[in-house]
Amino acid sequence: MERAFTPLECLLPAAALRACADGGANHLYDITEGSQESFLPDYISGDFDSIQPEVKEYYKVKGCELIETMDQDLTDFTKCLQILQKKIEKKGLQIDVIVALGGLGGRFDQTMASVETLFHATNITPSPVIVIQECSLIYLLQPGKHKLHVDTGLEGPWCGLIPIGSPCESVTTTGLRWNLTNQVLKFGTLVSTSNTYDDSGIVTIETDKPLLWTMAIKS
């Protein structure tokens, strides 16, 4: 059974639900300066140790739901995803993908925490979850076969396959400049970075273990 997916399709249409994970609300507030009212999230969740008090107050007054989540073993991102899935089910929405903006820059430990959330996401939601920041996208491929459509025109020049978490004993691909055939991918042995595409517009990946797909977004 092959999972088909177009990673960058989400950069085209509108969002069904919008949320902020804790300090994400600060960035939303800043980037919508002058017209915050037109950009209200459905909810803001987290332990609220990052959100600025005035930002929290603003969105509270505007009627955004504030959900405090105190579990210290899970990151704000993971908890936000759990809440999102509950709302998706409650509203009976058909969701093709969940897009997280941010999470790949700045603090290295937070980048790794974003990857950790992708591992947990499999048990939280059936929808694919992607993380996007600046020119990078990451998406965790579960064991099995995958078909990625990379012909939106928004694909940048590089891509990669990262065996984060554990070695993959057997990875096979098509559609890449440097394909793999039953190859071991493992830190210290081989990690696929600075790869790119052939002209087919499709990349297929078969993996025996979870494998992180990463790609460039055209700037």
Next chain:
Amino acid sequence: MERAFTPLECLLPAGNLKFCLLILNQPLNKGHFHCLWNRAALRACADGGANHLYDITEGSQESFLPDYISGDFDSIQPEVKEYYKVKGCELIETMDQDLTDFTKCLQILQKKIEKKGLQIDVIVALGGLGGRFDQTMASVETLFHATNITPSPVIVIQECSLIYLLQPGKHKLHVDTGLEGPWCGLIPIGSPCESVTTTGLRWNLTNQVLKFGTLVSTSNTYDDSGIVTIETDKPLLWTMAIKS
């Protein structure tokens, strides 16, 4: 046998630390650069790292010449390459496509360290943790290869983050330079660690499994001891904040 190390010692203005500096293809932090350049025993650029060196030393490039620039030269700008060539910097072309510019630069560095008979305490790579996600992962991959390339510890620094790969065994990290920022973490990046034990952290581990999908230590911090000890059965990536 315990390996003792002070990750941020290279950023202290005084001291006798002997280190080499590698500049990778990422925007350079001026503060780190100026702190490290003068006291480095050897200085090198990996391919496009030379562009960043050239930019950050605008107006006085002549005072900041690397000992060598290596790579497949697909990132370095032609005028930058020409400038350093004319100034007498060694340009070493490395065509191996299976290894990254960073890994190849490290191999050359080790050869030069041995040739000159230098005693080196640490190798510091600037850049490599920002921008392209695949390049960040390539930097981590180089740290895995580094064990077979050089006996010196290799650290990668960019902006407020540092990473350092802990080999299986016991480690003692001194985190009392005063330059330590508020967070740290332990990342089982290449494979699960079956047993990790720490002291000196806010949230310590005792024979804990660290594994993506189970537990990864991020947003951790320090107790007041100024020392962190880590015992691990598999390679484990240490990461910490540098005070800005």
